[in-house]
Amino acid sequence: xxTTAHLLLEPLDIAQTLGxxxxxxxxxxxxxxxxxPLMDQLVTLSQRGPKLLIEAVPGGPTVRRLVxxxxxxxxxxxxxxxxxxARDPVIARGIRELRGLRxxxxxxxxxxxxxxxxxxxxxxxxxxxxxxxxTRFGKRINDGIFAFPTLTRMKTASRSELLRCxxxxxxxxxxxxxKRLSVADIERLKLLPYEELRTELRDLPGxxxxxxxxxxxxxxxxxxxxxxDVWMERSLRRLYGQVGSYRKLSAFARDRFGxxxxxxxxxxxxxxxxxxxxxxxxxxxx
DNA sequence: GCCCAGGAGTGTG
DNA sequence: CACACTCATGGG
Numbered sequence: 001x002x003t004t005a006h007l008l009l010e011p012l013d014i015a016q017t018l019g020x021x022x023x024x025x026x027x028x029x030x031x032x033x034x035x036x037p038l039m040d041q042l043v044t045l046s047q048r049g050p051k052l053l054i055e056a057v058p059g060g061p062t063v064r065r066l067v068x069x070x071x072x073x074x075x076x077x078x079x080x081x082x083x084x085x086a087r088d089p090v091i092a093r094g095i096r097e098l099r100g101l102r103x104x105x106x107x108x109x110x111x112x113x114x115x116x117x118x119x120x121x122x123x124x125x126x127x128x129x130x131x132x133x134x135t136r137f138g139k140r141i142n143d144g145i146f147a148f149p150t151l152t153r154m155k156t157a158s159r160s161e162l163l164r165c166x167x168x169x170x171x172x173x174x175x176x177x178x179k180r181l182s183v184a185d186i187e188r189l190k191l192l193p194y195e196e197l198r199t200e201l202r203d204l205p206g207x208x209x210x211x212x213x214x215x216x217x218x219x220x221x222x223x224x225x226x227x228x229d230v231w232m233e234r235s236l237r238r239l240y241g242q243v244g245s246y247r248k249l250s251a252f253a254r255d256r257f258g259x260x261x262x263x264x265x266x267x268x269x270x271x272x273x274x275x276x277x278x279x280x281x282x283x284x285x286x
Numbered sequence: 287g288c289c290c291a292g293g294a295g296t297g298t299g
Numbered sequence: 300c301a302c303a304c305t306c307a308t309g310g311g
Contacts, residue, residue, distance in 0.1 A: 021292060119293040125309055126292080168307035173294080208294045229292035245301075269292080289311085298303080 003059025007052040009073055013100025014047050017071065020270050022104050022218050024114055024127045025134075025148070037134075038066050039107065042142050057142055072105050072221070080223075080260045084267075088256060090239050091264055094271045101270060103262055104218060108186050110148045111219025116177060116206045117170055118214070132165045151186070154178045173206025180204065194222040209246045217262045226253040226261040235272040 018026040018034050026036035033046035038056075041063055046053040052071075056063040081099070085092040106114070113133075118126045130148075137153050138146035155178045162171035181204065189197055197220055201212040213227035228236070228249050236242040242252050257264035 115292075116294095118291095120291055120306085121293090121308080122291040122310060124311085128309085163307090166308075168309090169294095169305090170307085172306095206294065210293060214292070227292070230290090231292065247300090273292095291308100291310090294306090296303100296305085299301085 001057075001059050003054075003056045003061075003063045005054040005056075005064040005067075007054060007064060007068055007071075007073070008050060009052050009068075009071060010050050011077055011100040012047065012052065012071065012102060013098070014045055014052070016098060016101040016270065017104060018045075020101065020266065020273075021123050022266070023106060024118075024123070024130050037141055037145055037147055038070060040139065040141060040147050041066060042145050043067060070105055071102055075102065077102065080263050083260055084257060084264050087258060088264070091257075091267055094267050098267050098270055101266060103223065103266060105221050106218050107148065108190065108215075108219045109151050112186075112201070112204075112207075112215050113148075113154070113174065113177075115211045115214040115218075116173060117167065119170060119206070119208075119211065129166055129170075136161075136165060151178065151181060151183055170206065176205035177207075190220065194224055197222065198225070209250070213250075217265075223262040224254070224259050226250060226257065226265045228253070228265075231269055231272045231276075232265065234276075235268045238272070238275075239268070 014034055015028065019028065026034045029035055029044070033044050035042070035044045037043070041056045041058070041060070043063070044055040045067065052067070054064060054067050077099070081095050085095065114126070114130055117129045121129070133149055134146040137149035137157060140146055157175070157178065159171055159175045162174055167174060189200060192200065194216055197216055198212050201207050201215055202209065207215070210227050210229055213225045216222040217225040217227060228246055233249070236249055236252070240252070242249055253261050253265070
């Protein structure tokens with residue numbers, strides 16, 4: 001069976017939001033809609049003017065809420081953008097084309113594992129690693145579609161098994177992380193403010209400054225977090241003349257962009273990739 | 287073949 | 300604190 005629902009969400013650009021590397025499991029379909037697994041649902045999203053059409057298999061009464069939470073429907077995007085524009089004329093120009101780009105909210109565990117895999121790999125490869133893990137360890141939703149593997153299931157995976165999933169040197173980090181972490185730990189982390197959360201995430205094997213900030217932002221919804229990868233280093237150098245350590249760049253961003261630094265980061269990230277040759281298309285094939 | 291990737295861990299100055 | 304080096308591997 002299938003559940004169909006609608007969601008009014010403005011502004012929203014579904015392609016910018018789901019295709020910009022915040023999340024790795026949504027795929028564009030030929031008709032312009034996007035499809036991906038959300039918890040135990042296979043969801044298809046189609047933009048119809050101001051309305052978002054939701055189709056989900058197997059479906060259920062909570063699907064609409066699932067999508068609403070994932071797209072952070074509670075965010076006042078206009079207020080956030082006005083705040084950033086008032087703070088920084090440089091980013092103001094970059095926002096104009098990105099009014100519908102929203103930060104997403106991922107499941108905490110899915111986000112932690114996904115961005116641990118994302119170290120020193122390009123986005124198509126990250127997506128493939130996640131699909132391989134989901135196929136091997138995730139609960140089946142539909143033909144060829146598997147839910148993201150739970151922590152409980154991942155704790156049973158051996159190092160060699162993970163290595164055979166194409167994780168490379170990340171296999172030992174993932175293995176150590178799964179061994180260390182409990183479901184209760186993640187529940188406890190949900191209660192922490194940004195700085196404390198960041199410190200605890202950094203303590204996990206395979207989690208450094210950048211991954212901790214990505215997980216804080218996309219997994220735990222800490223909008224003040226400002227992850228800095230190679231693309232952001234380029235952006236901060238190109239637009240603001242800023243160079244230096246993670247700590248230094250992070251301090252600059254926090255001071256410059258304030259409590260919505262996470263949104264600022266996403267606008268800068270998108271612009272930097274679009275600015276680079278061959279950088280705009282994160283899904284180059286199919 | 288070559289280059290690089292939403293970096294982290296470890297050792298050294 | 301700052302660098303330098305290694306770590307496995309596949310997509311472009």
